[in-house]
Amino acid sequence: MTRRIVAGIGFAFTLSASTFAQAATTDDALVTRGAYLAKAGDCVACHSAPKGKPFAGGLPMNTPMGRIYTTNITPDPSTGIGNWSEEDFDRALRRGVAKDGHNLYPAMPYPSYAKVRDDDVKALYAYFMKGVEPVNQPNRASDIPFPLNMRWPLKLWNLVFLDKAVYQDKSGKDVAWNRGAYLIQGLGHCGSCHTARGIAFQEKALDESGSAFLSGALLDGWFASNLTGEYNVGLGRWSEAETSQFMKTGANKHAAAFGAMTDVINHSTQALNDDDITAMSRYLKSLPAAGGTNAPRYAYDLKATKVSLTRPAGDAGAKVYTAYCMHCHGADGAGFAPILAPLAGNPNVMEKNASSLINVTLNGTQDLVIQGVPAAYPMPKYSPVLNDKQIADVLTFIRAGWNNGAPAVTAEDVAKLRKSTQAAQ
Structure with a gap:
C-alpha cells in the first residue's frame, strides 16, 4: 500500500514537473516570438532616447501642437507598464488608451496597430513583461501648452478616425501578399510616416484602397518617400529583390536610407526573416502608382x-x-x-x-x-x-x-x- 502511495506521489511529481517544463517552454517561445514582433514594430526606435536605455522612453517627437516625449514601456512597476494586465496593454496598443484611462496622442501609431491580431498582441505582451529589462525612469510631460494639451478631444478623434477592425486576409491574394500587407499596414506602421495626413492629423488612407496610402508625406523636416509604383519618385523602377535589399541593408542601386528610415533599418527590417521581407516587398510592388508629378519617365542623360x-x-x-x-x-x-x-x-x-x-x-x-x-x-x-x-x-x-x-x-x-x-x- 505504501509503495502504491509513493509510486502515485512520484507519478504526480513527474507529471507536474513535465507540465511545468512544457509551460516554461511555451512561455519562452511566446517571449521569443514577441521579441521578433517588437522588432517588426520598431518599438525600440521610438521608445528609447538617444543614449538612453531600451524602451525607457523620453524620445522627443515634434507634432503640429508641440513636442511630446515617448513613454517608458519597460516592465518597471512604478514608472513603466509592469503592473499592466494584458487587457491594459491591448487597449493602449490597439485603442490608444492608457491604463489610467487617458488617451494617447496618435503619434503613437495605434490606428495601424489596431490591425494586429490577438495572438500577436499576446506575444508582444509576454515579451514586454518577461523579455525586457525594467528601467525606473519617470515619464516626461509634453511641452504642448494648455488648452491644446487636453486629452478628451482624442476620444472624438478616435470615434471619427480609428478603425478597430483586425486585418483580414484579402481573397484573391496569395499568402505572401497578405502577410506583407499585414506587416506593412499593421506592426510595420509604414503609413504613419509615408502617408499624408489630413487637417486633424489623421492618415488620409490606411491601406491600398486609398490613393494617398504610402504616396509620400512631409514629417518633422523630412519627406518620407513615395512607396507606390510611381515611376520617377516611387518604387516603379525597383525590382522586388531591390526592394528587399533596401529593407535588409538600407541601400541599393537606386537610393540609400537617411533620416528616420535609418532607425527603421537599424532596429527593425534588417532583423526580419527573408520570408517576411519578401512578403513586404511583394505587397509594396503591387501598389499602383500614386503621387509624384506628370513628368516624363526618367531616362539617364549625362x-x-x-x-x-x-x-x-x-x-x-x-x-x-x-x-x-x-x-x-x-x-x-x-x-x-x-x-x-x-x-x-x-x-x-x-x-x-x-x-x-x-x-x-x-x-x-x-x-x-x-x-x-x-x-x-x-x-x-x-x-x-x-x-x-x-x-x-x-x-x-x-x-x-x-x-x-x-x-x-x-x-x-x-x-x-x-x-x-x-x-x-
Whole structure:
C-alpha cells in the first residue's frame, strides 16, 4: 500500500514537473516570438532616447501642437507598464488608451496597430513583461501648452478616425501578399510616416484602397518617400529583390536610407526573416502608382551635366558640387552604389518636395549599422561649412543634373529648414 502511495506521489511529481517544463517552454517561445514582433514594430526606435536605455522612453517627437516625449514601456512597476494586465496593454496598443484611462496622442501609431491580431498582441505582451529589462525612469510631460494639451478631444478623434477592425486576409491574394500587407499596414506602421495626413492629423488612407496610402508625406523636416509604383519618385523602377535589399541593408542601386528610415533599418527590417521581407516587398510592388508629378519617365542623360562640370565648373551649383560632392557621388552622378548613393535618377532627388535633400545636406546622416558593422561613408553635415545660398545652388544643380528634372531649391527654403532643425536639436 505504501509503495502504491509513493509510486502515485512520484507519478504526480513527474507529471507536474513535465507540465511545468512544457509551460516554461511555451512561455519562452511566446517571449521569443514577441521579441521578433517588437522588432517588426520598431518599438525600440521610438521608445528609447538617444543614449538612453531600451524602451525607457523620453524620445522627443515634434507634432503640429508641440513636442511630446515617448513613454517608458519597460516592465518597471512604478514608472513603466509592469503592473499592466494584458487587457491594459491591448487597449493602449490597439485603442490608444492608457491604463489610467487617458488617451494617447496618435503619434503613437495605434490606428495601424489596431490591425494586429490577438495572438500577436499576446506575444508582444509576454515579451514586454518577461523579455525586457525594467528601467525606473519617470515619464516626461509634453511641452504642448494648455488648452491644446487636453486629452478628451482624442476620444472624438478616435470615434471619427480609428478603425478597430483586425486585418483580414484579402481573397484573391496569395499568402505572401497578405502577410506583407499585414506587416506593412499593421506592426510595420509604414503609413504613419509615408502617408499624408489630413487637417486633424489623421492618415488620409490606411491601406491600398486609398490613393494617398504610402504616396509620400512631409514629417518633422523630412519627406518620407513615395512607396507606390510611381515611376520617377516611387518604387516603379525597383525590382522586388531591390526592394528587399533596401529593407535588409538600407541601400541599393537606386537610393540609400537617411533620416528616420535609418532607425527603421537599424532596429527593425534588417532583423526580419527573408520570408517576411519578401512578403513586404511583394505587397509594396503591387501598389499602383500614386503621387509624384506628370513628368516624363526618367531616362539617364549625362551630356549637359558633364559640360557643366568641365573645369572650371560652369555655374555656382556645379562649383560647390565639384568641391564637396563629386568625390563621393561622381561626375556621372552614379555614386558607388550601394556604398555611396547615386544622385542620378534617385527618387529622393527627383521628389518635388526637397525637404529631405536640404535636411540631409545640412545635418548629414546617422550611421547605418548592418549586422553590427557601421556604414563606411555616412553623409557628413554641411551646415557649418556651406551657407544657405551654396546649399540651394548645389541642390538645384543636382536636381537638374543627369536629367533629374526636379524644381530648383531657394536659399529661403534652406534657411527655413536650417532654423527648424537647429531648434529641434
